[in-house]
Amino acid sequence: MGVRNLISPVARVVAMLFFGALMVFLGAGCQFAGTLGPGRFNTVVIDAGHGAHDSGARAVRGTSEKVVALDTAKRVAAILRRRGFWVIETRTTDVFIPLGRRVAISKGTRNSVFVSIHYNWARRSAARGVETFYYSPQSQVLAQKVQRELSLSYATPNRGVKRRGFYVLRKNSRPAILVECGFLSNPFDNAIAQNASKRQRIAEAIARGIIAARE
Numbered sequence: 001m002g003v004r005n006l007i008s009p010v011a012r013v014v015a016m017l018f019f020g021a022l023m024v025f026l027g028a029g030c031q032f033a034g035t036l037g038p039g040r041f042n043t044v045v046i047d048a049g050h051g052a053h054d055s056g057a058r059a060v061r062g063t064s065e066k067v068v069a070l071d072t073a074k075r076v077a078a079i080l081r082r083r084g085f086w087v088i089e090t091r092t093t094d095v096f097i098p099l100g101r102r103v104a105i106s107k108g109t110r111n112s113v114f115v116s117i118h119y120n121w122a123r124r125s126a127a128r129g130v131e132t133f134y135y136s137p138q139s140q141v142l143a144q145k146v147q148r149e150l151s152l153s154y155a156t157p158n159r160g161v162k163r164r165g166f167y168v169l170r171k172n173s174r175p176a177i178l179v180e181c182g183f184l185s186n187p188f189d190n191a192i193a194q195n196a197s198k199r200q201r202i203a204e205a206i207a208r209g210i211i212a213a214r215e
């Protein structure tokens with residue numbers, strides 16, 4: 001009994017020291033990993049596709065891509081700001097921003113990721129679903145996280161993550177993705193895209209994916 005009383009507090013102190021050291025070690029590990037990966041951004045550049053004379057995809061019914069993409073982008077920006085991110089929007093009105101300017105904005109921003117928001121179009125009206133493109137390897141995780149959330153935002157096929165050399169991705173020095181939120185050429189996807197509350201759900205999904213990529 002007496003021996004137990006002696007050993008027990010000693011063992012407790014040893015255990016505390018051990019776990020304390022373990023926590024410090026793990027903490028240092030996390031920090032180290034954070035400085036290496038794209039996961040430590042505090043700024044998001046939100047790029048609404050198209051604008052002005054460049055309407056983007058035409059909808060089978062309702063407004064064109066430049067309108068629904070801008071609205072979705074503004075919603076994503078608002079959600080991220082509420083979550084404490086610094087957000088830069090390449091456009092907030094119906095203006096034409098050359099692709100080079102969009103990339104320059106991204107390159108000129110520190111600790112940032114770039115998310116370009118689009119809606120799709122195909123000649124075949126049956127084509128539908130959501131997909132996310134990336135180019136540089138450092139952008140792959142961001143693409144995967146956003147695509148995962150986006151694919152759950154409404155009932156449409158998950159077309160997956162694809163590597164593609166789109167200008168705004170290829171010329172970018174930051175982790176950069178291009179999100180296609182559905183096909184305006186498909187009546188089902190388009191009905192979602194034309195509905196403000198559905199666009200809010202899409203925006204929330206994109207924001208969740210971005211936040212998940214940082215964690």
Ligand code: ZN
Nearest residue numbers: 049056118119
């Ligand atoms: Zn587009």
